[in-house]
Amino acid sequence: MASLGVGLHVIRRRGAGRSAVVERRNLLTVCRFSVKTLLDRSCFETIDDTSPEFVNFVSILEHILSHRLKGQTTWFGYESSRSFWDYLKAACSKVPHNCIRSIESMENMRSSRAKGRAWIRVVLMEKRLSEYISSALKDLKTKRRFYEDGAIMLGEEAGLLADTLIGVNTIDFSFCLKGESLDGSCPAVIDYTPYLKFTQNADSISSDEEEMRTLGSSGSDSSTPDKMATAASIFTEQSNLVSKCKRFEQKYRMTLEQKGYLEELVCLREAQLSQAVSHNKALQQSLEDAHLSHTLEKEQLEYIVLELQDQLKSFQSLEQLSADMSLSQTSLEPSHTLSLEARPTGTHWHHQGKEETPSLRGLCGSLTSVASYKSLASLKSSECLASPATEISSPGFTPS
Structure with a gap:
């Protein structure tokens, strides 16, 4: 039982390895086809984001750059997914006059996948896609750090990929980096229908008809008991029937x-x-x-x-009320009342070029009466008037 389990494990590993090889070859083959169709389309019309050939080419390139890409291990031991932009940012930093910083500084690009798609469009407009890919492939340490074994970027086919992408430099691209095509949430889907062949010419139709006729004739020949046939002829007819089926x-x-x-x-x-x-x-x-x-x-x-x-x-x-109140308070002050008493009664009181109102005149009259009452009381005090007793008792006084 143990040997059977080991054998099944070996068979599964071999099958997985063969499927990985087939996947790499298919992606590279489809990439060559997409570059060819893109070049053919550019001869007749301009290429933009809405062109199906360009959308398919970008999707294939994303699949190639993301093939067997390692995840990023966090501090807690969990592995989070990565985008191919993380690899390109680390591997293409030594390219002279690169656009890595300008892509990183874009405000409308937040996800890594959106930045990677913007990078593809920028380098296509600069006609330097093959140069960036070749420079990234030379950094073996970075490739080993970002990709697992069996990835396209680690194989020998990656050099062929850089050579294939040279043909794209002959196309003049012009893109807008603020569209829905740069949305990082949309997955890249490859359309294989342009590369499938559904050709059926007249020769194939005639050959199919001939095969059907031979099947019918062979069946009719075998069904007739009148014709004599040897065992060798019957065996050959049966083998032909089996191969045709x-x-x-x-x-x-x-x-x-x-x-x-x-x-x-x-x-x-x-x-x-x-x-x-x-x-x-x-x-x-x-x-x-x-x-x-x-x-x-x-x-x-x-x-x-x-x-x-x-x-x-x-x-x-x-504020107006407070100003009126402050004016009334200033009019109630004693110094102000004294100054009003010193003025003659016939003169008019002007305040800032305006005549006094009847209410203020009445107020001033009441205040002058109060002040005159206070002045009479002060005159009757002993401090201001001398009594006759004090005058008689004072020394040096001689009556007349």
């Missing part, structure tokens, strides 16, 4: 696989469409909520402005 079965399986792939692609597009519709609904709802909140805030601010205006009016009235 195998060819038909192989064609049927190939067609069935292509049908399954197209159905999966349709399901994926439908899922992406439903996700985009739900995202659009969420954005519309958030826009309505923001409009409602802004309307409420505007009404609150208008109400606050009205309250502040009322408070300002009341404050101005209070």
Whole structure:
């Protein structure tokens, strides 16, 4: 049992290794096809973000750069996923006049995947994609630190990738780095339909018809008991039938696989469409909520402005009242009343070029009466008037 388990483990490892090799070869082959289709399309029209050939090329390049990329181990021992931008940022820092800092300083690029997609577009506009990839492949220590065994970037095929990308330098690109194509949440999906062949010429149709005729004729020949056939001829006919059936079965399986792939692609597009519709609904709802909140805030601010205006009016009235009170207090001071007594009764009192009001005249008259009463009382005091007794008793006084 132990030997059987070891054998199964070895078989699984070999199968995984073969699948990894097939995956690498397929990605590199599809990359060459995408570069070729991109060059062919650029001869007839300009290439932008909406071009399907460019979208497919970028998706293939992202898959190649992310193939068997190691995760980042945190302080707690957990492994978090990485993006190919982390590798490019570390491996391409020595490239002269690189655009790493400018990509890092972009405010609208927050996720690592979005920065990596922006980097691809910038280096394509600079026509230096192959130069960056070649420089990154020379840093073996950084490659070992970021990629696992069996990755495309660690294999010999990576040099062929850099040579393949040289052809892209002949295309003039112009991109906008503020579009939905740079969204880091959208996965990169490769469309294999442009590279599938569905050619069926007249020769293949005639050969299929001939095979069907031979099948029918062989069946009719074998069904007729009148014709004599040897055992060798029967054996050869049976072998021919078996080989033809195998060819038909192989064609049927190939067609069935292509049908399954197209159905999966349709399901994926439908899922992406439903996700985009739900995202659009969420954005519309958030826009309505923001409009409602802004309307409420505007009404609150208008109400606050009205309250502040009322408070300002009341404050101005209070200031006027306080000014009147301070004027009345200054008029109540004794020094001010004395100065009013010293003035002649026929003169008019002017204060800052204005005549006095009747109320102030009455107030001044009452104040002068109070002051005159105080002055008479002070004259009757012993400090100001001398009594006759004191005059008689004072020495040196001789009556007349």
